[in-house]
Amino acid sequence: IVPILLILVVSLSQAGEIVCRQRGDPENPQLFKDGNIILGGIFSFHSSWKDRQETYTHKPLPLECTSLNFREFQFAQVMRFAIEEINNRTDLLPGISLGYELYDTCGSVARSVKVALALANGNEAVTAPSEAPCTRPAQVQAVMGETSSSICMGIATVIGPFHIPLISHFATCACLSDKTKYPSFLRTVPSDYYQSRALAQIVKHFGWTWVGAIRSNNDYGNNGMAIFIETAQQLGICLEYSVSFFRTDPPNRIQKIIDIIKLSTSKVIVAFMPFPDMDVLIHQLSLNNLTGYQWVGTEGWIIDSQIAEMDKHHILNGAIGLAIPKAHVSGIREFIINVKPLSSMGNNMFTEFWEALFNCNFNQSNSSAENHKECTGHEDVSGLQHSFTDMSLMPIFNNLYKGVYAVAHALHSILGCNETCNYKMTLDPFTILQHIKKINFKTKEGDEVYFNENGDPPAKYEIINWQPTENGVVDFVTVGLYDASLPADKQLSLQNKSLVWAQNSKQVPVSVCSEKCPPGTRKVLQKGKPVCCYDCIRCAEGEISNITDSTTCVRCQPEFWSNDRRDTCVKKEAEFLSFEEIMGELLTAASLFGTCMTAVVAFIFYRYRKTPIVRANNSELSFLLLFSLTLCFLCSLTFIGRPSEWSCMLRHTAFGITFVLCISCVLGKTMVVLMAFRASLPGSNVMKWFGPTQQRLSVLAFTLIQVVICILWLTISPPFPFRNLKELKDKIILECALGSTVGFWAVLGYIGLLASFCFILAFLARKLPDNFNEAKFITFSMLIFCAVWITFIPAYVSSPGKFSVAVEIFAILASSFGLLICIFIPKCYIILLKPEKNTKKNMMGKGAQKTI
Structure with a gap:
């Protein structure tokens, strides 16, 4: 990825003043609102972009985004909801209005760096005295987003030196906890360090020692899977294969993954990827009708109803995985579906969104609209059955909601707000960052919000099981909990009786390279294969093993001898010539x-x-x-x-x-x-x-x-x-x-x-x-x-x-x-x-x- 560098060109004007101008095309927010204090928002309103082959003979055109992402529109609405709610409160930042600028990254790291700089610097030319050329306060006091870990890494790298807080609601890569690289990064979602370890414990809990793994070829997938593999090896779990892909990869690469799955002997697949990549994978799995596998998922897709709708062949039925604990924010659903006010913001985003949502077109003269009905702008969003109206991601909405409130509480503390706030105080992003790290408050729903020394919240997960209903709709049933704050032996809690497995089975699937060695035998590794592949060799006479999967046989004490099953040492029979024989x-x-x-x-x-x-x-x-x-x-x-x-x-x-x-x-x-x-x-x-x-x-x-x-x-x-x-x-x-x-x-x-x-x-x-x-x-x-x-x-x-x-x-x-x-x-x-x-x-x- 070639980062877009912004070069400030300094030239003397005819009046003798120093003027700083941004070189390149300006980036404008897709949604914005003025306020006394501006918060930035970075979301992937589009999930992909058109790939162009640059000739390097002329200036590259701006990135052309495709594939409208309704999930990210929901996130943007949640941020707007939280800001509007704070502005309407009298006990939090009284007399202060919060504004926002929301940018679209199209899922591109390069574009995310560019919009991060736009949030930090602005797009207008700057005139400054000669003794302090081209310097001014930051454009925004904090940035909310992004959903992707890789994009967050790019943004945090750019705005970190300026100490501008970046609070993500869904970037879970454990690498972002490194404060030496990302000093201003915080998040309201647990780190994958805990999620990866929890997944390994779930796999171990059900006795699956021979599994396959598929991950996204990005920081989220690669780092998360690396921790999972490390923990799995410590727990005696082996991976038959570990493959990666990205949603923009050519179809033949994904087909190779399908072929690997078909040739494998493991029946459990751990999928460490966000829902856009899972969306691509499930489509390819459906084409190959690849059923009968037990899927183990991350919070990136396990409660996504859009994935469930895509699964027409019920490939993922019985899937089990981790999800952010359920939450409810009152009033948020009504605000999300009330999108008509966006039409007054003077951009084309609302038009594109409305046409995609209702499969209509405002301009019927357009040749591409031949097969679409005409949009009136008065369609009923609330009665629509669509991923945009689905509230299954409410826990993620709650994370974003808590992030906005964390900034508000920090500002409230800095400005010394009581009945009024100190308007004359100059805001410094570094001060805001330090206050955010120290905040501890409860939301109106009773959720406690605070960050640890790495900028992470407490790690708690619900364990979700995909259970199909009679009408074919998948029900996301909570079957357990994982709490990393508890002692190691109590972190995982599961309700095995209520679980449904692949192909609607009630029996726990078996996925092992070799069956367990019963007592009386010991494991001997098969040459050239992982440690989970072994043969069971009967203990020699005089030796026993009284546990399952024993690696050694223990010799009995001199006065004892092994029984026929070689699992217990029995006292040797005393032999002497007796009168009874x-x-x-x-x-x-x-x-x-x-x-x-x-x-x-x-x-x-x-x-x-x-x-x-x-x-x-x-x-x-x-x-x-x-x-x-x-x-x-x-x-x-x-x-x-x-x-x-x-x-x-x-x-x-x-x-x-x-x-x-x-x-x-x-x-x-x-x-x-x-x-x-x-x-x-x-x-x-x-x-x-x-x-x-x-x-x-x-x-x-x-x-x-x-x-x-x-x-x-x-x-x-x-x-x-x-x-x-x-x-x-x-x-x-x-x-x-x-x-x-x-x-x-x-x-x-x-x-x-x-x-x-x-x-x-x-x-x-x-x-x-x-x-x-x-x-x-x-x-x-x-x-x-x-x-x-x-x-x-x-x-x-x-x-x-x-x-x-x-x-x-x-x-x-x-x-x-x-x-x-x-x-x-x-x-x-x-x-x-x-x-x-x-x-x-x-x-x-x-x-x-x-x-x-």
């Missing part, structure tokens, strides 16, 4: 069966204790062996059940001692067989050295060694209950830790040493010439015993949890049954079934005679 019951039954079987054998031996087969090889050792076998069977029960401190110490020590006692007895019996054979040889006197006393002492000595080992083990580092959290991932193994592994292997090694020694002796004595040689049965029993315990070690190490305990119990029972069956069952067989062999003669056979 089948394996525990079977092992218990085997232990008790072995105990009973041993008791039966002991009873048989006791019943036939005087028979040769029982008396042979020391019956006392046989009963001691049966007793030790009973203890071996019973000690296996200590391995079943929940481990405790006492059971852990008892199970290993009882096992070690009873088995040593058992093997000591077997070893004694083996040595008795060998000694008995030696004693039968001529001249041998061995049995006197290995009689019953020596046998008892040997058993006691061998057992005491094991007892000492167990005492040392229990004293230095005894076994203890241990919660094994590592062996099984989803269970806690309750087991007995060995404490000292040296003590455990010493106990087991001693048992193995005695068993090996006993096996060797029995093996050597297996072929001694007896009819009933007990050594060969001991050999078999020791062979079974050693085989069981040799295979026990790898099976014990490789078995998990309670199965290792079961393996140990099985080894105890198997070796005990091996000793019981191999040593005693053959004797019981002879005692019970072959009594004829249970004689001294048969026992001696053909071998050497034995002395029993």
Whole structure:
């Protein structure tokens, strides 16, 4: 945009005075009224202009404006209404009449700069003394307008150095709050800083994380959308696309936007634009019948009935957005539609306005009026159904009304008005600006008016929902509020039950790139896509996520494990070999069966204790062996059940001692067989050295060694209950830790040493010439015993949890049954079934005679 610079040419007149003249075509107000104090007004009475290609060979013609804007005519009428009301009051600026000069910018920034200078300087030539060339007070004391943020930026830049207040009723760009760039700018509409953040919170509230965005390619759209995107990213919202256009762009550019929408997957579109641009967009959307999208709008178009009338295909039905809170100014509607006094202001504006309003023509001789009726100038405006008579923008009218009153109250304070005002005081725009910044008053409707340090009012919005009625007319229903002055968690208030969505649906639309990840899963971003596009990966075993859309899975504490859904940590099941389970019951039954079987054998031996087969090889050792076998069977029960401190110490020590006692007895019996054979040889006197006393002492000595080992083990580092959290991932193994592994292997090694020694002796004595040689049965029993315990070690190490305990119990029972069956069952067989062999003669056979 090439700004139009006004160059003051200074030349000496023939009379010797300095004359300042404006170079270029003068700008004249479209509407004006004289008064003691003049207020300026800048409005876009036309929304566009004819585009001309300049040749730069002659002076450019003035801008030719097109597209009459009835909304801006309403704003001009509101300003006139406020001024007329103030002039008629006796309590505000008594005796002072306010005048106005209203200019048309045609929506052009360049033209707005030119009219701003016209308001500040005037158009007439200035004659001044030589010591102060071309200086004079400002033409106006304050300027009202403009509607567009971009135009306000141009105006504020020009008149800011002169400190002339510019009060806008609808310029919402957050950039205008920068007082270093726009020191004299104020507004009665909230900044887009709050609106953009409110829009992002609304989008977040309904769970829309995947949205499209369309904005006006001007300061209003670009700055507002930038704040929205920044806030949206903080709230976890992603934009699939963000495109811009301006209403004067060629159709092919807008068609590209339509194509982008068609190819998108998002179902929510945030439209940050004023109603003229939205008017162009909705026309193009209607041509493409682009329905089914949920629109989110700004105050620039969300309550504009003209947009609703344009939406013939109901594309925007269900739209939701922000609007300035509803307001009512009494008498303003009647004043707006009373436009006939404008005809006396000596310009063509009224003629153009009246012809466009009633689609008629005052001059029927004009060829362009062939299809128009003749205007009489007496048509009834009040009965007309037209955007000019629509009062849906009353909140914006109220903003403009408050702006005019803010200037009046500041002037009232400066002039010291009470019953009269100080007429002699020279007005200074800078002083007026400072007083406007400090004013605080209430309008007749009860609205409080004040400005913060940035020249902005409090930020409050109503949340509007487009709800179609039965006759096809859109009803703008207030469904919530947004108040930026409240705490963050209370700023947004919505009534979800009364909402209507796109295509008249009652269900909240879904617009996400990826569905929410349920508890038990975590989000993994899709490569090359925004953070809102992700895959849901199930948490690994032992990890959980108990919230929706979790980015990580949390590992459970060692004593806990994840459930099947991976959303809760549950306490691990304690695993130990119990009496209640089948394996525990079977092992218990085997232990008790072995105990009973041993008791039966002991009873048989006791019943036939005087028979040769029982008396042979020391019956006392046989009963001691049966007793030790009973203890071996019973000690296996200590391995079943929940481990405790006492059971852990008892199970290993009882096992070690009873088995040593058992093997000591077997070893004694083996040595008795060998000694008995030696004693039968001529001249041998061995049995006197290995009689019953020596046998008892040997058993006691061998057992005491094991007892000492167990005492040392229990004293230095005894076994203890241990919660094994590592062996099984989803269970806690309750087991007995060995404490000292040296003590455990010493106990087991001693048992193995005695068993090996006993096996060797029995093996050597297996072929001694007896009819009933007990050594060969001991050999078999020791062979079974050693085989069981040799295979026990790898099976014990490789078995998990309670199965290792079961393996140990099985080894105890198997070796005990091996000793019981191999040593005693053959004797019981002879005692019970072959009594004829249970004689001294048969026992001696053909071998050497034995002395029993």
